[in-house]
Structures are given as C-alpha cells and as structure tokens.
Amino acid sequence: MTIITAVDTFDIRFPTSITLDGSDAMNPDPDYSAAYLIVRTDSSDGLEGHGFVFTIGRGTEVQVAALDALRDYLVGEDLDDLLRDMGGISRRLIHDSQLRWLGPEKGIMHMAIGAALNALWDLRAKRAGEPLWLHLSRMSPEELVSLIDFRYLTDALTEDDALEILRRAEPGRAERIERLRAEGYPAYTTTPGWLGYSDEKLERLSREAVADGFGQIKLKVGGDPADDARRLAIARAAVGPDIRIAVDANQRWDVPVAIDRIRELAAFDLAWIEEPTSPDDILGHAAIARAIAPIRVATGEHVQNRIVFKQLLQAGGMGIMQIDAARVGGVAENIANLLLAAKFGVPVCPHAGGVGLCEAVQHLSMFDFVAVSGSMDERMIEYVDHLHEHFATPVHVAGGRYLAPTAPGAGTEMLRASIAEHTWRRSAAAS
Amino acid sequence: MTIITAVDTFDIRFPTSITLDGSDAMNPDPDYSAAYLIVRTDSSDGLEGHGFVFTIGRGTEVQVAALDALRDYLVGEDLDDLLRDMGGISRRLIHDSQLRWLGPEKGIMHMAIGAALNALWDLRAKRAGEPLWLHLSRMSPEELVSLIDFRYLTDALTEDDALEILRRAEPGRAERIERLRAEGYPAYTTTPGWLGYSDEKLERLSREAVADGFGQIKLKVGGDPADDARRLAIARAAVGPDIRIAVDANQRWDVPVAIDRIRELAAFDLAWIEEPTSPDDILGHAAIARAIAPIRVATGEHVQNRIVFKQLLQAGGMGIMQIDAARVGGVAENIANLLLAAKFGVPVCPHAGGVGLCEAVQHLSMFDFVAVSGSMDERMIEYVDHLHEHFATPVHVAGGRYLAPTAPGAGTEMLRASIAEHTWRRSAAAS
Numbered sequence: 001m002t003i004i005t006a007v008d009t010f011d012i013r014f015p016t017s018i019t020l021d022g023s024d025a026m027n028p029d030p031d032y033s034a035a036y037l038i039v040r041t042d043s044s045d046g047l048e049g050h051g052f053v054f055t056i057g058r059g060t061e062v063q064v065a066a067l068d069a070l071r072d073y074l075v076g077e078d079l080d081d082l083l084r085d086m087g088g089i090s091r092r093l094i095h096d097s098q099l100r101w102l103g104p105e106k107g108i109m110h111m112a113i114g115a116a117l118n119a120l121w122d123l124r125a126k127r128a129g130e131p132l133w134l135h136l137s138r139m140s141p142e143e144l145v146s147l148i149d150f151r152y153l154t155d156a157l158t159e160d161d162a163l164e165i166l167r168r169a170e171p172g173r174a175e176r177i178e179r180l181r182a183e184g185y186p187a188y189t190t191t192p193g194w195l196g197y198s199d200e201k202l203e204r205l206s207r208e209a210v211a212d213g214f215g216q217i218k219l220k221v222g223g224d225p226a227d228d229a230r231r232l233a234i235a236r237a238a239v240g241p242d243i244r245i246a247v248d249a250n251q252r253w254d255v256p257v258a259i260d261r262i263r264e265l266a267a268f269d270l271a272w273i274e275e276p277t278s279p280d281d282i283l284g285h286a287a288i289a290r291a292i293a294p295i296r297v298a299t300g301e302h303v304q305n306r307i308v309f310k311q312l313l314q315a316g317g318m319g320i321m322q323i324d325a326a327r328v329g330g331v332a333e334n335i336a337n338l339l340l341a342a343k344f345g346v347p348v349c350p351h352a353g354g355v356g357l358c359e360a361v362q363h364l365s366m367f368d369f370v371a372v373s374g375s376m377d378e379r380m381i382e383y384v385d386h387l388h389e390h391f392a393t394p395v396h397v398a399g400g401r402y403l404a405p406t407a408p409g410a411g412t413e414m415l416r417a418s419i420a421e422h423t424w425r426r427s428a429a430a431s
Numbered sequence: 432m433t434i435i436t437a438v439d440t441f442d443i444r445f446p447t448s449i450t451l452d453g454s455d456a457m458n459p460d461p462d463y464s465a466a467y468l469i470v471r472t473d474s475s476d477g478l479e480g481h482g483f484v485f486t487i488g489r490g491t492e493v494q495v496a497a498l499d500a501l502r503d504y505l506v507g508e509d510l511d512d513l514l515r516d517m518g519g520i521s522r523r524l525i526h527d528s529q530l531r532w533l534g535p536e537k538g539i540m541h542m543a544i545g546a547a548l549n550a551l552w553d554l555r556a557k558r559a560g561e562p563l564w565l566h567l568s569r570m571s572p573e574e575l576v577s578l579i580d581f582r583y584l585t586d587a588l589t590e591d592d593a594l595e596i597l598r599r600a601e602p603g604r605a606e607r608i609e610r611l612r613a614e615g616y617p618a619y620t621t622t623p624g625w626l627g628y629s630d631e632k633l634e635r636l637s638r639e640a641v642a643d644g645f646g647q648i649k650l651k652v653g654g655d656p657a658d659d660a661r662r663l664a665i666a667r668a669a670v671g672p673d674i675r676i677a678v679d680a681n682q683r684w685d686v687p688v689a690i691d692r693i694r695e696l697a698a699f700d701l702a703w704i705e706e707p708t709s710p711d712d713i714l715g716h717a718a719i720a721r722a723i724a725p726i727r728v729a730t731g732e733h734v735q736n737r738i739v740f741k742q743l744l745q746a747g748g749m750g751i752m753q754i755d756a757a758r759v760g761g762v763a764e765n766i767a768n769l770l771l772a773a774k775f776g777v778p779v780c781p782h783a784g785g786v787g788l789c790e791a792v793q794h795l796s797m798f799d800f801v802a803v804s805g806s807m808d809e810r811m812i813e814y815v816d817h818l819h820e821h822f823a824t825p826v827h828v829a830g831g832r833y834l835a836p837t838a839p840g841a842g843t844e845m846l847r848a849s850i851a852e853h854t855w856r857r858s859a860a861a862s
Contacts, residue, residue: 027528057529065496097458098488104733107538152709155686255586278583280738282713283745302535307711314714
C-alpha cells in the first residue's frame with residue numbers, strides 16, 4: 001500500500017513583464033507564474049506527482065491557498081485506490097459541496113482541483129512508465145468513460161455517445177501511435193505576434209517562424225485598429241500567401257465592435273479569430289460566428305468548464321476548440337471536452353504557452369488523435385518558445401511539429417532548481 | 432483628507448450543519464460562513480466599511496486569502512477619491528489584468544472584489560448618514576450610469592438604454608421612498624422548506640409562515656421524486672390554495688431530467704422553479720423554460736456576473752432574476768443586473784438567507800423599486816430566519832414584509848462579539 005504523505009505547494013513567478021513576452025490587448029504586462037504542487041508518497045519508487053495552475057502574477061498566492069485547501073483530501077489517502085478510480089476522486093473534489101459553493105466549477109477553486117488531479121495523473125503515468133498521452137491512449141473506452149463527469153452534459157453528450165466515439169476510434173489506435181512517434185503533431189507559433197513587440201521584431205520573428213517550418217503564426221490584435229492592420233500587413237508580407245495567420249483579440253471587444261473589427265481585418269485572410277469577446281458570452285460568440293462566416297471563431301483558454309464548452313458548440317459559437325491544460329478540472333474534464341468536440345465535429349487546437357502549458361497540453365492533443373477524433377486535419381497545438389528550460393521534460397518542437405514525448409509522466413514537472421530560484425517572496429519582490 | 436489605514440479580514444464560520452439549516456439537494460450539510468473584511472481609516476469619525484462573501488464552510492480560508500490580496504489596492508489610498516468615483520475603483524479592481532486571469536470575473540477573486548467594493552459602499556453610505564438603498568436612490572441617473580461597467584453588455588444594454596430606464600423612473604422617486612417607509616417591501620420565506628427537515632417540521636413551519644403574513648413559501652426539491660411530491664403535498668395542504676409555493680432544485684438536474692421532474696410537480700401549482708440545472712447552462716435554462724411554460728424559471732444566486740445574466744435574459748431562460756449581494760462584483764455590478772432585468776421586463780426577487788444576505792440585498796431591491804423598475808409587482812425578497820442576531824442592524828421583517836432600513840450603511844456590519852466568537856481556528860475545529 002502506498003500512502004500520500006505530503007502535498008507541497010509553491011508560488012512561482014517569472015518576471016516576463018520586463019520583456020513584454022506574453023503581452024496582449026487585455027494583459028499588457030503579465031508576469032508568467034504558476035501555483036504549483038507536488039504530491040509525495042511513502043513509496044520506495046521515489047516518484048512524485050507534479051501539477052500547476054498557470055497564472056500571470058498578482059494573486060498567485062490565492063491560487064496557492066486553494067491548492068493548500070485540497071491537502072486534507074489527499075494526504076493520508078491510499079494512492080492505489082485514488083489512481084485506480086480517477087473518475088471517483090475527480091467527482092469527490094469537484095462536487096465537494098462546501099468547496100463547490102466557491103465556484104461552482106469555475107475560477108480559483110476549480111483550477112486548483114484541476115491542478116491536483118493533473119498531479120495525480122502525472123504520478124499515475126510515471127508509475128506506469130508511460131508518457132501520459134500513451135497511457136491514456138491505452139485505456140479502454142469503458143475506462144475512459146468512467147473518468148468523465150456527465151453531469152450537465154447529457155442533453156448534448158451521453159455516456160453512450162462517448163462510448164460510440166471512442167469505440168469508433170479503437171481499431172486505428174496502434175497505427176496512429178506509430179504515426180505520432182514517426183511524424184509528431186502539427187504546431188503553430190505565437191512567438192512573433194505579442195502586442196508589445198516592435199514592427200521590426202514582429203517581421204523578423206515571422207520570417208523565422210516560416211524558416212522553422214511552421215505553417216501558421218498568430219498575431220495579437222485588439223489595440224488601435226490602424227496598428228492591427230499595419231501589423232497584419234507586415235506579417236502577411238513577411239510570411240507570404242501560403243502561411244496561415246490567426247489573430248487573437250484576447251476578449252477585448254463587445255459583440256458589435258468585434259463584428260466590425262473582424263470584417264475590417266478579413267482582407268488579410270485570417271485562419272481564425274480567437275477570443276473576440278468575453279469567454280462567458282456564448283450567445284455573443286454565436287452572433288459573431290454567424291456574422292463573420294466563413295472565418296471561424298476560436299476560443300477556450302478561459303472557458304471555465306465543460307458546461308460552457310457544451311453550449312459554445314450547441315450554439316455554433318466555436319469553430320475551433322482551444323482547450324487549456326490548467327483552466328478546467330484536470331485531464332478528465334478535458335477528455336469530456338475532447339469528446340464534445342468530436343461529437344460536434346469541431347477540431348481542437350489547444351491553447352499553450354505560459355508556464356508549462358505546451359508541456360502539458362501536447363499529451364491531450366496526441367491522445368485526441370489516437371483515441372478520440374482520430375485526425376490531425378485542421379488541428380495544431382499552439383507553441384510559444386518561453387520558459388521550457390525550467391521543465392524536466394521540455395517539449396521538442398522541430399520542423400513545425402511537436403515530437404511525441406517519450407518520458408513517463410504528464411510533462412508537468414518543473415526542475416527543482418527552477419522552483420527554488422523562482423519561488424516568490426513578497427519581501428524580496430518589494431525590495 | 433482621509434486615508435485607508437487597514438483592511439482587516441476574518442474567517443467566520445457557524446456550525447449550521449448540526450441542525451441542517453440550509454440543507455438542500457446539492458448542499459447536504461453547509462456550515463454557513465463568511466469571508467469578512469473591515470476597511471478602516473484615519474478619520475476621526477470612527478466609521479468603518481464592512482463587507483463579506485457568503486460561503487458554506489471548507490475553503491473559506493481561500494476566500495479570505497483573496498480578500499487579503501486586495502489590501503495593496505486599498506490601504507494608503509485617499510478614501511474621498513475612491514468614494515467619489517466608485518465606478519472607477521470597481522473597474523480598477525475587476526479589470527486588473529493579473530487578478531483577472533484568475534476568473535475572469537468569476538469565482539473566488541470576483542467575489543472578493545465584490546466584497547471589498549461593498550465594504551466601500553457601506554462606508555460611503557455611513558458617511559452620508561443614509562441607509563444604502565436611500566443613498567443610491569438619491570443619486571442622479573448620470574451618476575448611477577457612471578458606476579456601471581458596460582463592457583460585454585452593449586449588445587443588450589447600452590449607456591443610453593440605462594439612462595432612459597433611470598430617467599423614466601425619476602419622477603416618482605420621492606413618492607416611492609415614502610411608500611417604502613410606510614409599507615416596506617414584500618418577502619417570501621424559505622424557512623419551512625429545507626431538505627433535511629422532517630415532515631412534521633415542514634408542516635409546522637409552513638403554517639407558521641402563513642400566520643406570519645407571508646404570501647409565498649419555498650421548498651427544496653431535487654431529492655427522491657416521491658419525497659418531493661410528498662413534501663409538496665404536505666406544504667400545499669398546510670398553506671392552502673392561496674399561498675404561492677416556489678420550489679428550488681439547487682442545480683440538481685440535467686436538462687432532460689429537469690423538464691420531466693418539473694412537469695411531474697406542476698400539479699402542485701408552482702410559483703417558480705429555481706436553479707433547475709447548472710447556473711452556467713444558459714441554453715439549458717432556455718430549453719427548460721420553453722418546455723415548462725407557463726411555470727417560470729428563476730435563477731441567479733450562483734450566476735457569476737452580468738454577462739451571464741445578460742444571456743439568460745436574451746435567451747429567455749430566466750423569468751425571475753435572483754440577484755445575490757455577495758456573488759458578483761459588488762453593488763455596481765448588481766445595478767447593471769437590475770437595469771438588465773428592467774430592460775427585459777423581468778422581475779427581480781433576490782436570493783437571501785445565508786450569513787447577512789438578507790441584510791445586504793434588501794437595499795438593492797428597495798433601490799430597484801425607487802429608481803429602476805418602479806414596481807413591487809411580482810417582486811419579493813427571500814427571507815430566512817437564520818443568524819440575523821449577529822448583525823449590527825438586522826433586518827426587520829413583519830407581516831411578510833421587509834421594513835425599510837433606517838440605519839446608515841449597507842447592512843453588512845457584523846457585531847464585534849460575533850466576529851470574535853465565530854472566527855474559525857483550524858486547530859480549535861480539529862480538536
């Protein structure tokens with residue numbers, strides 16, 4: 001029997017606001033951060049589970065306090081019991097009635113629960129000696145369905161629907177695993193397009209993206225309309241007509257403004273428009289999608305849970321689903337999101353960047369390819385070349401593709417030295 | 432010049448789970464709690480601003496940590512500046528880009544911001560020597576509109592719409608203030624209907640509610656269907672045909688189940704069905720509302736912000752708006768919600784109960800009557816007779832009506848002795 005002996009938490013912050021990496025219309029000066037946890041056990045195998053919530057600076061200490069609040073649910077528990085029934089522990093945390101009041105299923109408490117569950121998934125994959133994408137891809141449709149919380153989904157996705165989708169993909173699994181190992185998974189890059197970068201830096205990084213083999217880049221928009229148009233013109237000239245350019249407004253606009261602004265930018269041949277308005281505005285996304293078709297609306301990095309994803313699909317407000325590894329209630333809720341996307345025939349192109357989001361989310365896209373959608377068509381994982389050096393198993397992106405991870409675990413483990421060096425101390429920051 | 436010198440925070444918990452007060456289908460054993468703050472200044476007037484987030488036990492310490500995170504935004508600030516432009520400080524906190532990432536505009540961080548803003552409103556009303564409802568009711572339409580954050584609302588409610596609504600109600604303000612002082616505001620009671628109460632207690636409390644002058648009671652449903660029907664039959668027999676009975680499922684059902692269950696209970700002549708499913712499921716509420724008309728769907732106590740309220744109205748998913756004083760971003764966001772309700776012609780019947788919610792929300796309904804909707808028709812404030820004794824200016828409910836508060840402030844001030852006695856200490860609770 002293996003017992004969880006500790007849940008250690010950390011407030012980790014990187015001073016990215018100095019270089020304006022990550023700057024956009026709503027987040028002018030983020031300090032990329034993580035509320036981080038390590039699950040330790042009494043096993044002689046020495047394995048730990050690592051998970052985190054990606055944050056952007058102030059308030060990370062509150063996110064850490066939410067991780068601390070979960071300690072009592074994990075420490076002292078039988079690890080084998082928990083890992084055998086990951087659907088059970090997901091439901092126990094997400095539907096704890098007293099914690100649920102603080103969301104429900106949204107915001108700081110929900111993200112903390114997601115991080116804790118992801119740490120358990122990391123530990124489970126490590127114990128199995130498999131990278132998470134492969135570990136999930138080897139589970140039976142029935143076991144995968146047992147992970148999912150169908151509450152509030154059954155008007156759009158039932159257990160039978162989920163089983164049918166997973167069983168349909170079962171025959172080709174082995175072949176797709178080999179294909180992933182051989183070819184990797186397509187990526188696109190946001191590195192050139194941060195709003196705080198100069199025109200020269202934008203142009204240079206756009207050319208480099210093409211040279212590096214990316215078939216799509218993404219630009220931040222939502223500032224002054226003339227600036228958006230000028231920057232898009234620079235990028236389009238730099239990459240040529242065959243490279244796709246997506247734009248991302250980071251929730252900057254109201255619905256009528258979004259429609260006007262996207263129509264003004266349509267001449268630049270947009271791959272998609274991302275987060276045109278509030279992530280809570282399902283009807284607004286649907287109105288925008290109708291008005292700007294055939295340009296597709298992409299969203300998801302701030303979508304709070306499967307219930308909002310469900311409605312964005314039902315309403316036709318989301319042509320590209322951008323799951324995030326650290327926003328919702330962990331791996332299991334993201335599997336529900338992948339199944340919803342498959343049911344509605346919408347491709348999933350995850351949000352990444354930040355701290356460790358690329359490392360984490362690649363596993364979900366690869367699992368989607370092997371066991372859910374069975375397709376890489378129109379699918380890409382976002383790539384940003386920040387902060388990978390702090391992770392024990394950083395992503396490998398080459399030729400515009402994510403190479404399939406081979407190390408056991410969920411990719412979420414930060415280096416001990418990085419944790420120590422970047423643990424935030426209020427007094428040090430103030431001095 | 433008056434400077435804010437301190438923001439003191441408290442984790443306050445009452446052991447209500449012992450008596451099952453507040454028990455429902457989703458919250459079987461709440462410990463009614465509050466993450467509480469006091470804003471102190473260097474003024475010789477000795478006035479303090481009090482505010483809180485209502486919680487139900489575990490995790491309240493995380494909510495307190497979120498209040499603590501706001502200290503740097505308030506301490507050292509010029510109070511007169513802040514209170515002169517409450518719209519400005521609302522936007523500064525709600526749109527702080529780094530804090531916003533933790534929502535956005537939802538969950539623990541948004542509720543903390545709401546509590547801090549409500550504490551400033553309490554202080555502003557105390558300095559004016561007026562109860563908050565009267566203080567708000569004396570503000571000009573232009574000043575009220577300056578409070579509101581129209582971001583993400585303009586496809587449903589513009590600044591001009593808001594001004595028109597407020598100006599239309601202006602002529603009758605003085606008369607309605609007098610009417611409120613003379614007659615109070617209608618209440619309904621949830622006291623009889625908690626799910627954990629015995630049939631005998633339900634029957635006795637239902638009779639008492641009628642004797643006390645209430646025209647409506649509310650019962651919790653969402654447990655076993657036979658239990659729901661039996662309890663409704665008992666309550667209907669106890670109150671007779673002329674008293675309205677609302678039912679509240681506390682988010683227990685999926686959409687198809689909700690429709691079936693409500694149809695089964697329709698024979699008991701329901702005033703409304705409250706929270707039939709997830710508060711995030713706008714399209715689900717609309718589908719339920721269409722299926723069960725003319726029974727109305729009521730929701731709001733868990734609605735995270737004005738953006739979701741907007742859509743519930745746009746989609747026809749909410750026939751009764753149940754604002755909550757401590758869920759959204761404070762008084763100003765609730766004024767936006769009241770204006771949305773007025774624009775769509777939906778009555779507002781606030782959620783109350785918990786800790787101090789009756790004390791706080793009565794001010795918003797009374798302001799709505801005086802300056803927004805101009806009507807009490809079909810409008811009632813929820814009443815539950817718990818924990819009022821802990822407040823400095825507890826509600827006065829008599830003859831089934833809330834009497835208009837006369838004490839200066841927002842009603843949110845807890846007694847010093849109650850704060851001291853019920854401040855939660857982990858070690859004490861564990862022993």
